Amino acid sequence: MAPRPPLARPGLAAPTLRGPFDPGGQPDLGPDKHLHLSLFAWNVSNGLSASKVVLDDPESRQNAWQWKNSEPLLRLLDGSGMDSALQYGMWIGYGGEVEWNDHHYDWATAGAITAAVTQRIGIFQTIHIGYNISPMFIAKQTASVNHVSGGRSGVNIVAGQNAVDYAQFGMEGPPPQDIRYAIADEMTTALKLLWTSDEPVDFEGEYFQMYGAQISPRAISSPRPVLVNAAASTIGLDYATRQCDALFVTAHGESWAHKAQRIHEMAAEHNRKVRVAAMCYVVMDDDQSKVDDLVEQMRQRIDREALENWLTMSGHIMASEPDGADLVDKGLYGLDRQSSGAAADPYLGLGKEGYEELGMGMGAYQLFGTYEKVADELIALYNDGVGQFALCFLDPMKGVQQMKERVIPILQSKGYNELATSL
Numbered sequence: 064m065a066p067r068p069p070l071a072r073p074g075l076a077a078p079t080l081r082g083p084f085d086p087g088g089q090p091d092l093g094p095d096k097h098l099h100l101s102l103f104a105w106n107v108s109n110g111l112s113a114s115k116v117v118l119d120d121p122e123s124r125q126n127a128w129q130w131k132n133s134e135p136l137l138r139l140l141d142g143s144g145m146d147s148a149l150q151y152g153m154w155i156g157y158g159g160e161v162e163w164n165d166h167h168y169d170w171a172t173a174g175a176i177t178a179a180v181t182q183r184i185g186i187f188q189t190i191h192i193g194y195n196i197s198p199m200f201i202a203k204q205t206a207s208v209n210h211v212s213g214g215r216s217g218v219n220i221v222a223g224q225n226a227v228d229y230a231q232f233g234m235e236g237p238p239p240q241d242i243r244y245a246i247a248d249e250m251t252t253a254l255k256l257l258w259t260s261d262e263p264v265d266f267e268g269e270y271f272q273m274y275g276a277q278i279s280p281r282a283i284s285s286p287r288p289v290l291v292n293a294a295a296s297t298i299g300l301d302y303a304t305r306q307c308d309a310l311f312v313t314a315h316g317e318s319w320a321h322k323a324q325r326i327h328e329m330a331a332e333h334n335r336k337v338r339v340a341a342m343c344y345v346v347m348d349d350d351q352s353k354v355d356d357l358v359e360q361m362r363q364r365i366d367r368e369a370l371e372n373w374l375t376m377s378g379h380i381m382a383s384e385p386d387g388a389d390l391v392d393k394g395l396y397g398l399d400r401q402s403s404g405a406a407a408d409p410y411l412g413l414g415k416e417g418y419e420e421l422g423m424g425m426g427a428y429q430l431f432g433t434y435e436k437v438a439d440e441l442i443a444l445y446n447d448g449v450g451q452f453a454l455c456f457l458d459p460m461k462g463v464q465q466m467k468e469r470v471i472p473i474l475q476s477k478g479y480n481e482l483a484t485s486l
């Protein structure tokens with residue numbers, strides 16, 4: 064450990080370096096019978112769509128993230144009855160003909176611009192903890208967005224595992240799960256301290272050190288900004304249920320009811336409550352046959368090259384270690400793909416269903432159908448213990464409009480989402 068810098072202000076010693084740590088308690092997670100509806104991945108090109116149908120209307124499908132398009136999108140979202148804008152955290156994309164996720168606004172800029180053009184919705188900034196970025200900088204920037212937005216912002220903490228991104232930051236990575244989540248744990252404790260402390264603090268962690276550190280303005284959310292995490296492994300879920308408020312997950316290999324129950328039980332062991340958030344890809348219309356036609360076109364035109372790049376570069380992003388056992392076939396991810404032969408398989412080694420699920424929405428839960436069917440499925444997931452829905456659309460502007468005009472009125476007619484919330 065480096066010696067205390069001589070000109071550091073005196074600081075209160077951090078009461079703990081690892082969680083659970085909830086100074087002032089946990090934030091309120093919203094009313095009952097409310098499905099928290101987020102627009103996900105608005106800040107990256109193509110969102111979750113790796114299908115070449117994006118090329119048929121690039122402006123609204125590929126380039127919705129560009130400010131000339133995302134400014135009106137965020138304004139529409141603000142008055143739509145949906146609850147928040149959730150960023151995708153990303154430093155590299157996956158190419159292919161569609162240039163999947165190649166272009167994006169960073170978490171800091173995306174947070175600030177969302178705060179400036181909206182009045183109501185929640186704003187989730189997605190940050191990575193592994194790239195040697197100091198908690199002081201992240202706390203300062205996120206507290207400023209929280210202040211500008213009148214306390215509407217929260218933070219989605221990602222223990223990223225993209226080797227190409229580690230290399231961009233000059234590091235070899237990713238570290239093993241236990242280290243990634245130990246770093247996340249320290250980062251989270253440090254952020255909570257800086258957001259809430261009215262005194263300078265000293266924090267002498269294994270991964271982060273701060274001496275006499277203090278920010279002003281502090282976050283104005285009470286008691287602090289809502290924290291989201293997107294983990295899949297048991298170690299990751301353990302960290303998230305100890306330190307975060309919403310867990311952004313997929314339910315591969317288990318039912319949503321089972322996954323949600325498992326997560327709620329893990330949180331209860333720490334006397335905490337969390338909201339389970341499901342990533343969903345939505346294609347909807349009045350007419351089921353129109354939905355079926357579009358879904359079929361998307362399936363037929365999956366950008367194989369982009370998907371192959373994603374599997375090689377990003378690794379087992381959805382579930383590195385499902386249900387406590389290391390069941391993931393390593394030959395499907397990372398550099399091992401080259402020797403396993405998976406890249407030569409017509410479905411990239413994933414099977415037809417897996418290939419289509421990833422190509423259609425990065426493994427998101429598929430909500431394909433009429434407005435009534437989509438609303439009913441959302442309610443069914445809510446009744447299974449899911450409280451938040453990170454929705455992604457082929458055309459985000461159209462998707463948010465459909466939520467506003469068609470789906471939310473159905474939810475309301477069934478006694479849900481009577482009042483819009485923010486976080």
Ligand SMILES: Cc1cc2nc3c(=O)[nH]c(=O)nc-3n(C[C@H](O)[C@H](O)[C@H](O)COP(=O)(O)O)c2cc1C
Pocket residue numbers: 150151152153189221222223224225240293294295296297298299300311312313342379380381382383384
């Ligand atoms: C629903 C969901 C959303 C995710 N979003 C991101 C993201 O925005 N940026 C990112 O780098 N990783 C993202 N990930 C990857 C996870 O943070 C995580 O690293 C991955 O699921 C592997 O799980 P593990 O970290 O518990 O091993 C996401 C994962 C899931 C399941």
